[in-house]
Amino acid sequence: MKFKFRHANKIVGIFTLVAMLLLVIITAFAGVSKKWFTKKIYFTSLFTSAEGLKVGMGVNLRGFQVGRVKNISLNADNQVDLDFYIYVTYHDRILPDSVLVLPSGLLGAAAALEIYPGLVEGLPLPYGTYIPSTQTVEGKMLVKTRRVDRPTGGDAITDILAELPEILDNLDETIVSIGNLSSSLKTGIEGEGNDAFSSTVRNLEDFSAGLDLSIRDVNDITASLANLAVELEDPTGLVPTLLDPTGSLDTLLNDDNVLWDHILSIIVQLEGAAAGVNSLSTSLAGISPQLALTLDETIRSLTQAQKVMEGLQNNPILKRGISEETVPENPGADTREDEF
Amino acid sequence: MTSGANRSLLLTVVIPVLILALSCSTKPKEPEEVYTRRKQADSLMLQGYNRTDTLNFDLAWSAFDAALDIYASLDNREGIIDALLALGRTKRMTGEIDSAGELFSHAESMVSLSDNPRLTRSVLNHQADLALRQGDPVQAMDLLADRIPEVTGGRERSAQLRLKGAARYAMGAEDEAAALLIEAAGVAEAADEAVTAAQAYYKLASMASLGARFDEAEEWALKALEADKSREYSPGIAADLRALAIISAKAGKREAAEDYYRRSWLAWRGLGRNDDAESARMELENLSGRPVTVP
Numbered sequence: 001m002k003f004k005f006r007h008a009n010k011i012v013g014i015f016t017l018v019a020m021l022l023l024v025i026i027t028a029f030a031g032v033s034k035k036w037f038t039k040k041i042y043f044t045s046l047f048t049s050a051e052g053l054k055v056g057m058g059v060n061l062r063g064f065q066v067g068r069v070k071n072i073s074l075n076a077d078n079q080v081d082l083d084f085y086i087y088v089t090y091h092d093r094i095l096p097d098s099v100l101v102l103p104s105g106l107l108g109a110a111a112a113l114e115i116y117p118g119l120v121e122g123l124p125l126p127y128g129t130y131i132p133s134t135q136t137v138e139g140k141m142l143v144k145t146r147r148v149d150r151p152t153g154g155d156a157i158t159d160i161l162a163e164l165p166e167i168l169d170n171l172d173e174t175i176v177s178i179g180n181l182s183s184s185l186k187t188g189i190e191g192e193g194n195d196a197f198s199s200t201v202r203n204l205e206d207f208s209a210g211l212d213l214s215i216r217d218v219n220d221i222t223a224s225l226a227n228l229a230v231e232l233e234d235p236t237g238l239v240p241t242l243l244d245p246t247g248s249l250d251t252l253l254n255d256d257n258v259l260w261d262h263i264l265s266i267i268v269q270l271e272g273a274a275a276g277v278n279s280l281s282t283s284l285a286g287i288s289p290q291l292a293l294t295l296d297e298t299i300r301s302l303t304q305a306q307k308v309m310e311g312l313q314n315n316p317i318l319k320r321g322i323s324e325e326t327v328p329e330n331p332g333a334d335t336r337e338d339e340f
Numbered sequence: 341m342t343s344g345a346n347r348s349l350l351l352t353v354v355i356p357v358l359i360l361a362l363s364c365s366t367k368p369k370e371p372e373e374v375y376t377r378r379k380q381a382d383s384l385m386l387q388g389y390n391r392t393d394t395l396n397f398d399l400a401w402s403a404f405d406a407a408l409d410i411y412a413s414l415d416n417r418e419g420i421i422d423a424l425l426a427l428g429r430t431k432r433m434t435g436e437i438d439s440a441g442e443l444f445s446h447a448e449s450m451v452s453l454s455d456n457p458r459l460t461r462s463v464l465n466h467q468a469d470l471a472l473r474q475g476d477p478v479q480a481m482d483l484l485a486d487r488i489p490e491v492t493g494g495r496e497r498s499a500q501l502r503l504k505g506a507a508r509y510a511m512g513a514e515d516e517a518a519a520l521l522i523e524a525a526g527v528a529e530a531a532d533e534a535v536t537a538a539q540a541y542y543k544l545a546s547m548a549s550l551g552a553r554f555d556e557a558e559e560w561a562l563k564a565l566e567a568d569k570s571r572e573y574s575p576g577i578a579a580d581l582r583a584l585a586i587i588s589a590k591a592g593k594r595e596a597a598e599d600y601y602r603r604s605w606l607a608w609r610g611l612g613r614n615d616d617a618e619s620a621r622m623e624l625e626n627l628s629g630r631p632v633t634v635p
Contacts, residue, residue: 335433336539336579338546340557340586 040085041127042070045100047080048135052102058112059084059100062151066090069113082133084113091124093117097147098125100133116148374414381410381419388426393575394612397434404430421447421459425466432470440470457489461496468503477510495536498528502540509547518544525563538567538576545583554591561587578607582620589627598627605632 031037047053050072059067067086075081086094097118103110115131125131132139142148388403404426411419428443447463454460468483484504491497505520521540528537545560561583568576585600601624608617625632 336542336576338543340546340549340583340590 035087039088040067041088041091041094042083042085043094043125043127043129043131045082045084045131045133046136047082047102047133050074050080052110053080053082053113057110059086059115060112061090061093061115061117064090065112066093066115086115094125094131096120096122096125097142098131099139099142099148100131101139101143102133102135116143116150118142119147119149377410377414378416378419381407381414381416381423384410385419385422385426388430392426392430392433395433396612397430401427401430417450417454418456418459421450421454421463424450425462428466428470432473437470437474441467444470457487457491458494458496460487461491461500465496465499465503468500468507472503472506472510475510477507480507481511493527494531495528495533498524498531498533498536498540500524501527502536502543505540506543509543514547514551518547521547534567534570535573535576538564538573538580541567542576542580542583545587549583549587549590552590554587557587558584558591574607574611575613578604578611578613578616581607582616585620585623589623594627598624601627602632 053069053072055069055072057069058065059069067084067090069082069084071081071083073081082100084100094115095118097120099116099118101114101116103114132142134140134143143150384403384407388400388407391397391400391403404423408420408423408427411423424443424447428440428447431437431443432440444463444467448467451459451463464483464487468480471477471480471483480503484500484507491500501520501524505517505524508514508520509517521544525537525540525544528534528540541560541564545557545564548554548557548560561580565577565580565584568580581600581604585597585604588594588597588600601620605617605620605624608614608620621632
């Protein structure tokens, strides 16, 4: 006997309908969860390089995804224009002075950009507004002058590592400025420049010998700082090793002290460089206020870098944290003005 | 007691008590913003001291003044007093004695509100130094008298003894002065304050030289130089070399004097103290009888 469904067409129709309904429901749920239907507010930003950026990457605010990257393009000035959007539900957080950050400057390929909202009170930034990134001077200054709401208090080692890009920037800037100053000082001493400094120097008869020595010292220190900065940025160096997939603590504990020794050697280098710059600063302070100020900046950067390294050294195992600096002590009233 | 009871006791009583004790004994941390601001002020103070050493008084004043503003905004009494003393010292070095006195008085009124013997002694030492430079050793001795409570060691105690020695010397009691200065150096050495010890040795060298005891003067000056060198304190080294040059010249050791003058000239130049450098260069020219130029 031939078997036959009496309502085969109806059953197939119902199944098809249910499947389509399920598809619509699933799509709707996916859309809601992926915020396909949420209204988006678009903004633009500027980066110096597209490295680490990709279309579709998230924009996070304190760990919450609040938007996505829509488009990346190379502009006429060889800068990278980035278009991104923020979901309307988070729009009220995007206040003036907000800054976009690419954490992957240090951490390799980051999954998401980070946005630091501005701290000023006011209306949220309107559609299409330009929000600087920390790869621009404006963005750096907003972060440096603490005008943004920057998260702190996470894992201590992550916090310390997050400080490194800024410190490396500072080191780079000071190295360049010392180099420039060194060149202009040399030009001045040789009497080749046309500026007021050069003419002043031409009239100083007992200036050149001592300063030539000083410039050699500056150049030496500049070179050693440059080496140090390169070492810190080395893709096979300290920081990537710390971020090894097996984890920083694991690496530190299980590599026969290789990384540990690396950290210690950098600390020794930093201490040496800081001491050298410090003594040079003292001896040159009276000769060139500009040079002295630049060197003060260098010392500050180095001290900061030294603290970061010290934090790395102390954090995972010893838990000593970053040590207190020495408080300046009043040298007292006496200034050796006695007669002989 | 059973091991279970022991464990319960450990978990419920001993560990919580230990944690409580630890949390009570740990110094509370400064808020991050306050810490950063205080560090800024501390850096400015260091800058100011460095500028004072190189006689850049305008820059020193600006640094101390900015530090004072920050300490005041943080209500950091110790910082405020140190900044006021540094400002007063700057004024004293530029010859503005009245302003220096006013700043020290201001520091005194601040310190009277605190129970910090170190700060109190620091203010009194500065005031005594000012009195000495105004030619009033009696008032200086009054300010340097021991108080209750008094610091018993370290830099401020050494400075107190050294200033007492200077005051007694000004009053004509040289032996007593020398004993006080030697004690001052000992206190400083014990506290690992080499530069403070060098100040006492320097004064001893000065007294011996003025008393025409040049071998003794040289000995003290060399001790001062050694102490300053141990801390690479350039202004002290330059002053010690000049002192040794003068002593050697007075003692008739011409070659040694030339060597010390040359080194002090280069040291002053390195510090940017051009007037002192020029003065040393001219002394060297007079002594050697030939023109001295940059090596």
